[in-house]
Amino acid sequence: MNPVLVLVVVALIGFGFMEPVLWVAAAVLVFGHVRYGRGGSRSGGRRDMEYREYRDRRDHQARLERRYQRENRGRLTRQARRQGKQPGGRDASPPTRR
Numbered sequence: 001m002n003p004v005l006v007l008v009v010v011a012l013i014g015f016g017f018m019e020p021v022l023w024v025a026a027a028v029l030v031f032g033h034v035r036y037g038r039g040g041s042r043s044g045g046r047r048d049m050e051y052r053e054y055r056d057r058r059d060h061q062a063r064l065e066r067r068y069q070r071e072n073r074g075r076l077t078r079q080a081r082r083q084g085k086q087p088g089g090r091d092a093s094p095p096t097r098r
Helices: 003-015 021-036 044-071 073-082
Strands: none
């Protein structure tokens, strides 16, 4: 925590015995520092959150796709074979005999 911020918070708490509203101000400062970090007005924090949310959605989607592939592997293989995308499908050339 920034030493100046600590000093301000301690002063606000000390003067808060005369004016309890100053305790609220100290709490708001601490909350702002904890929530938004140093330099709370940085725009990079928002971009970091957006990227983190994007990454979480992407990872979740990848997990769902892997699960779908695993659960439907047989059906997807049969379907691909029917469409001729794998050996043994309708459009595949017949095996050669020697």
